[in-house]
Ligand SMILES: NC(=O)C1=CN([C@@H]2O[C@H](COP(=O)(O)OP(=O)(O)OC[C@H]3O[C@@H](n4cnc5c(N)ncnc54)[C@H](OP(=O)(O)O)[C@@H]3O)[C@@H](O)[C@H]2O)C=CC1
C-alpha cells in the first residue's frame with residue numbers, strides 16, 4: 001500500500017480523486033484538506049463516500065498531509081499549487097499537480113497567461129504528465145504537471161499526426177465543449193443552474209489559457225512552432241468534453257492514413273480507443289472512466305480531416321490521469337484502479 005494525500009479535497013477533482021483512490025487496490029488515502037469544511041467528516045459533506053472514506057478534512061498545511069504519505073495530489077487552483085509544491089518536494093514527497101502551475105516550460109509564457117510564477121526553478125524539473133507521450137519521464141518524476149482537460153482532448157489525437165507529418169501544422173482549428181464541472185465547484189453566478197440550463201455558448205474567444213499549453217506540446221510534436229485556433233464552449237452537462245478538430249492533411253493523405261497512424265501509435269495504450277470508420281465519440285461512453293475516444297472522417301468538399309475526441313474532464317481530463325501518473329511514479333502498473341470505471345455502458 002502507498003499512502004497518498006489530497007490538498008483540495010472539497011473541489012470537483014478532489015472528490016473525484018477520493019472516488020478513484022477508494023477503488024484503487026494499492027493506494028491508501030491518509031489525509032485530505034479543505035479549509036471550508038475543516039474538521040468535518042468527509043462523509044458528512046460527500047454522502048456517496050459514506051462508509052468508504054473515514055477521514056475528516058484537515059488544514060492544507062496539517063502534519064497528517066505528510067505522515068505516512070509518499071505522494072500528494074494538489075487539486076487546488078493555480079497559484080495555490082505553486083505555493084504548496086516546493087515544501088512538499090523538500091519534505092521528500094512526490095507531487096502530482098492538477099493545476100496549470102508547472103505545465104508550461106517557459107516561465108515568460110506562464111507569466112503572460114497566469115501572472116507571476118514564484119518557483120520558476122521547478123518548471124524545468126516538472127514532467128508533463130500525459131503518459132501516452134511522456135510515460136518514461138513520468139516514471140522518474142518527483143513533480144508531475146497533470147495536463148489541462150481541454151488540452152488532453154486535443155493532444156491525444158493530434159500529436160501522432162503531427163509527429164508523422166500527416167497534417168499541416170499551421171492551420172489547425174479546435175472547437176471544444178465542456179461540462180460545467182470543468183469550471184470547478186466554487187459558486188459563480190454565470191454557472192448557476194438557471195444560467196447554464198438549456199443554453200450553449202462559446203467563451204474566452206479572445207484567447208483561452210489552454211491555447212499556449214496546446215501549442216507548446218503540438219510544437220514539440222511537429223518540430224516547429226504550431227499555431228492553433230482554439231475555442232472553448234460551455235455545455236449544459238455536469239461532466240464531459242467533446243472536441244472537434246479541423247486539420248488539413250498533407251497531399252495524398254486521408255482519413256485511412258490518420259486512422260492507421262493512430263492504430264500504430266496507440267496499439268498498446270490502455271486508455272485510448274481509436275474508433276472504427278463511421279463511429280463517432282460520445283461523452284456518455286467515457287463518463288466516469290479514464291478513456292479518451294478518438295475518430296476521424298474526411299470532408300471531401302473542403303479536403304479537411306474532421307477529428308473528434310471525447311473524454312471525461314474530471315477523469316482522463318484531471319483525476320484519472322493524475323492517478324495514472326501516480327501509478328507510474330510509484331512503480332505500479334499504470335492501469336491499476338482505472339479500468340472498468342465508466343458509468344454508462
Ligand atoms: N474541474 C476540472 O474539470 C479540471 C480542473 N483542473 C484543475 O484542477 C484544480 C482543481 O480544480 P477543481 O477541483 O475543479 O477546483 P474546485 O474549485 O472545485 O476546488 C478547488 C479546491 O482547492 C481548495 N483550495 C482553494 N484555494 C486553496 C488554497 N489557497 N490553499 C489550499 N486549498 C485551496 C478548495 O478547498 P477549500 O477552499 O475548502 O480549502 C477546493 O478543495 C485546478 O487547478 C483546476 O484548474 C484540471 C483539469 C480539469
Ligand SMILES: CC(=O)N[C@@H](CCC(=O)OP(=O)(O)O)C(=O)O
Pocket residue numbers: 098099100147148149150178179180181182183184210232234
Ligand atoms: C468549463 C470551464 O470553465 N473550464 C475551464 C478549464 C478547465 C480547467 O480546470 O483547466 P485547468 O486544468 O487548466 O485549470 C476553463 O475554461 O477555465
